[in-house]
Amino acid sequence: MPFTAKSGKFNASINTLTIGTGDKAITLGGENVLPFYTFDAPIENAPKVGIEITDGGLAAEPECVQKYYEGCETVVDMAKKAASMEGVDFLSLRLEGGDPNGLNKSTEELIALVKEVAEAVDLPLTVCGCKNVEKDAELLTKVAEALDGKNALLLAAKEENYKTVGAAAGLAYKQVVGAESSVDINLAKQLNVLLTQLGVNAQSIAMNIGSASAGYGFEYVISTMDRVKAAALSQGDATLQMPIVTPVASEVWGVKESMASEADMPEWGPVEERGIDMEIETAAAVLVSGSNAVILKHPVAVATISKLIKELV
């Protein structure tokens, strides 16, 4: 008697969402099965991998990442190089320097950079704010305007600033709106509802339901993803059917495991390997739990995760 598995195909499916324009545009979502359950039904759009650079340029990167950008003098040079790396589906520019508690770069300065980067590369673009909700409201509004027609993903609209960011990105300039909530299915749902009530098309929203490094309260991230996918697919909850985009790089390169020098922790071995594996293992886990895209930093991690996705789909 052969093994017969009951199909786990659902009647509902995840929204399909396109980021970017032209040949290089990427499509997320569309599946009606759990992550990589290709034995239940084919998955048309494999999860995508983004590479992250910041407005801080080379100096802001961990040492082990810098060598991959050798010869790059400006952020634009880095963007071009990043776009040519193996396994990269989209480019993510994080405007970290905008943080009023940090470098507090002016919006004009950052927008000029966003425009330059957008002109230099033809890959789909994700622009992440500086995590300060007031500054992001101002910054992302201008980014939406500057990238008119590029169909970029802006991360992120949060509960505190969704009106400003949502109106500019979703209504005025028809970009893709990233909705960020912190590891709670109800908060994720609420923000999606608020954005759609504002008039943003549900089909142009991507969710960042929150992220963490493996080992750092990671169970909340995984359980939130599990529950969001269950609600979206088995219960057909249309307010949770947006694809999930998970920024991994901004979490994993700040934890002890990827930062402590070999001199401090001799038994741990080379710091570069630790950072890479932290990024890879965290990304692999969020992908099998439901992320439709991940944003990474180290080129080796990008290539490995891209290979993993190809093998699984």
Place this chain on the structure above:
Amino acid sequence: MALKGLDIFKLSPKKNCKECGSPTCMAFSMKVAQGAVSIDACPYFSEDAKAAMSEATAPPMKTVKVGTGENEYSLGGETVLFRHEKTFVSKTRYAVSLCSCMDDAAVDAKLAEIPKVDYDRIGERMFVEMIYVNYDAASGADKYVELVKKAAALNRVLILNVEDPEVAKAALEVCKDSKPVLNGATPANYEAMNGVASAAGVALGVKGANDDELFDTVAALEKLGNKNLLINANTSSIKAAYATAVQFRKAAIKDGNRTCGYPSIVNVAELAKGDAHLQAALASVFTMKYGSIVVMDQMTYAEALPLYGMRQNIFTDPQKPMKVEPGIYPINGADENSICLTTVDFALTYFVVSGELERSGVPCNLIINDAGGLSVLTSWAAGKFSSSSIAKFFQEQDIEGKIKCRKLCIPGKVAVLKGELEAKLPGWEIIVAPREAVQLVKFLKDMQ
């Protein structure tokens, strides 16, 4: 399928003798149905009734025990597919593989490598629990048995990957008392292997060229009366391995297909084909998706740190928060004159706060209170993180005797405690720290 209380009641003796501790047979049946008490608590249940029930109440997935003593591990026994539905009960265990095709120097080097990863993380020992020993027919049975002996000296659970029943017998001779796994039943040899495994009293790993063969071989072994089994995920491709791991677990738990309900072995070393980074990715994938034993080529700290941390996260009971031990944690080489900060014992809070403190580079003493494993605001609301509890803790731990500095920072979210604390801890300067951990770096640097 789980029986309802009423179904159990129908089979019960209906004497209401109270000997089981429940007031009536009905009450007892209800408790059995919930899994609160064992059916064996009733001395009068007939054997026939028990047999009928045990079949019906058996868990959807078998728990298989391997190893002995402090190295005994339970595998499987899961009742849900996702941790939020209840909890995962048996952690994924990691094995490093050896082969009798390797020369002595390579074997010794690997055996010396294995014990290096061994550390403590929130009260849990993290190390490679198992060794997977491959048999290479070309190098002969004697060499294999020697290798098994060598590996056994490391005192880990062995997984003997051998499909030749005679060699298996010889290898088990030297290690069967430590309850290894015999991984080698195939459609071609399962009868002989069943004999070898049963005689030695060890769990038997089952393989098949595809999921149908695997399923049929497990079914055939069950017919022979062996239910001490493990299933091997297909190793022909990553996609196929994922399909076996997910589909068998799902069929067991969701569809009640008991033949699928065995713990799994996933050989990611074989799937990764020498790509160490891909292996790390796969170890993570199969920790999340239903690998009971994950076999790797090697376990470096780089691979281990995220992997064990992730496993610790995923296999916690969602209803029980993770806690760290209360006490003084010196950070960045702090001494008795360094500034003090306090927060709750909720593991996530501790990790985030200690991470930021380390990032600041400022030497400081982090004093962790016993706050019931709750977050700052929750424990404050529950009265477990209050000026009295902090003051009491300071007294119990003799903080004033251990630390000379008299500056204490409290989380910004409980700024209200400042006044009360100043009254209860005379001589201390109470400083209100920021509300969020990420602001600590700037806060500490500014203070210097």
